[in-house]
Amino acid sequence: MMALVFERLPELVNANAALVRRGRFLTATFLVESGATQYLVRVVEGRVERVERGPFLMRDWRVAIRASDDAWRKLWEPVPAAGYQDVFAMAKFGHALIEGDLVLVMQHLRYVQELLAAPRARGAADGDAASKPVGHLEPITGRYVWLDVSGRRHRVYFEEAGPAAGIPLVCLHTAGADTKQWRHVLNDVDITKDFRVLAFDLPRHGKSLPPAGWQDEEYRLTTDAYVETILAFCDALALDRPVVAGCSIGGKIVLHLALRHPDRFRALIGLEAADYQAPWYDDTSWLHRPDIHGGEVCSALMSGLIAPQSPRESRWETLWGYAQGGPGVFRGDLYFYRAEGDLRGKLDGIDTTRCPLYLLTGEYDFSCTPDDTRRTADAIKGARLTVMPGLGHFPMSEHPAQFRRYLLPVLEDIRSAHARRP
Numbered sequence: 001m002m003a004l005v006f007e008r009l010p011e012l013v014n015a016n017a018a019l020v021r022r023g024r025f026l027t028a029t030f031l032v033e034s035g036a037t038q039y040l041v042r043v044v045e046g047r048v049e050r051v052e053r054g055p056f057l058m059r060d061w062r063v064a065i066r067a068s069d070d071a072w073r074k075l076w077e078p079v080p081a082a083g084y085q086d087v088f089a090m091a092k093f094g095h096a097l098i099e100g101d102l103v104l105v106m107q108h109l110r111y112v113q114e115l116l117a118a119p120r121a122r123g124a125a126d127g128d129a130a131s132k133p134v135g136h137l138e139p140i141t142g143r144y145v146w147l148d149v150s151g152r153r154h155r156v157y158f159e160e161a162g163p164a165a166g167i168p169l170v171c172l173h174t175a176g177a178d179t180k181q182w183r184h185v186l187n188d189v190d191i192t193k194d195f196r197v198l199a200f201d202l203p204r205h206g207k208s209l210p211p212a213g214w215q216d217e218e219y220r221l222t223t224d225a226y227v228e229t230i231l232a233f234c235d236a237l238a239l240d241r242p243v244v245a246g247c248s249i250g251g252k253i254v255l256h257l258a259l260r261h262p263d264r265f266r267a268l269i270g271l272e273a274a275d276y277q278a279p280w281y282d283d284t285s286w287l288h289r290p291d292i293h294g295g296e297v298c299s300a301l302m303s304g305l306i307a308p309q310s311p312r313e314s315r316w317e318t319l320w321g322y323a324q325g326g327p328g329v330f331r332g333d334l335y336f337y338r339a340e341g342d343l344r345g346k347l348d349g350i351d352t353t354r355c356p357l358y359l360l361t362g363e364y365d366f367s368c369t370p371d372d373t374r375r376t377a378d379a380i381k382g383a384r385l386t387v388m389p390g391l392g393h394f395p396m397s398e399h400p401a402q403f404r405r406y407l408l409p410v411l412e413d414i415r416s417a418h419a420r421r422p
Helices: 002-007 009-014 017-022 069-075 087-092 102-107 109-116 179-186 223-236 249-260 294-303 312-323 329-340 370-378 400-419
Strands: 027-034 037-044 047-053 063-067 096-100 141-149 152-161 167-172 195-200 243-247 267-271 357-362 384-388
Touching: 002 009, 002 027, 002 037, 002 047, 002 069, 009 017, 009 047, 017 109, 063 069, 063 102, 069 087, 087 096, 087 109, 096 102, 102 109, 109 294, 141 223, 152 179, 152 223, 167 179, 167 223, 167 249, 167 400, 179 195, 179 312, 179 400, 223 249, 223 329, 243 249, 243 400, 249 267, 249 329, 249 357, 267 400, 294 312, 357 370, 357 400, 370 384, 384 400
Parallel strands: 027 063, 167 195, 167 243, 243 267, 267 357, 357 384
Antiparallel strands: 027 037, 037 047, 063 096, 141 152, 152 195
């Protein structure tokens, strides 16, 4: 059975013109292991030339990917279970092993991912994001504000929607990304009728410029600089005890805000947030080196963090944001996310009676897993936890319709508490 699947790779890959085009600069031999059986997959300029079944003696290959028969079957399910949706998810949880020329893998990562997933059965057609009629104007205003952070001036871009008198809701994007991730929330009339939604690009991200002198330094995001930037933004716009919702690095910084400045905020919402996340790749130099396209590898690495149920259009829109990142920015953000922002042993200092804390994590997130967030919530008295089925690491952009089912009750809880204030 498994042999028949692997031997169909030439048919499955070569009939996919987009996949062949993606791999047009790749010529190499891969060793793919399924249980005790080995296959040599020869790729020539993106086409699978042949698949040979082992055993082999003294055969040359550049990269080996090893997994059990059961793991491959789960990868190829129409809707894979969480932890099996991508080869990197499988590797993190011990279901697969990737060996050999890792530079080659990273240079052609999206092609390798899609080649391995080529036997996946087609599930039910997923819906794409709803389009608007020609001439439709979105109710989003974009502006710049100048901030002082650590004695340096920053020109920061932000977008907003909703009534000026609404409850301020500040939205923080993920590492290496920008406010495009929040456009569906900014356009949601069920949210903006009560909330003034604001989303800003961190310096060096999106439309925000880096500070003067950026060319002579290596960017590393620190907790202090991140907190100071958020407070400076809120002060510059005179926001009265705003709600802050952040995702990924934005979710982690929410925990720091809860610890350091609970009285500055009406409520805090951490998406994909935890005190600590075990890395699923431990060499971040892949993200900023001259022989690997930074935007391509960042985008490909993030693709497996998106739930397989997410609509195709919003999936690729999310990945486009990563492909656009500035050189070294994603890697610099991960310094905070993985190392400097570690909160282990500090969560008992968070007092949710001073500022309510909501933690929401997607079922398919293998960077910040549901267990990571559950462990974090268990250590914070009063923290409110939701695991979101059918969502991954980018809920607000990968599947907006699914995400709002979880976000709207949280915002209604916050709105109701605001209405009860004397």
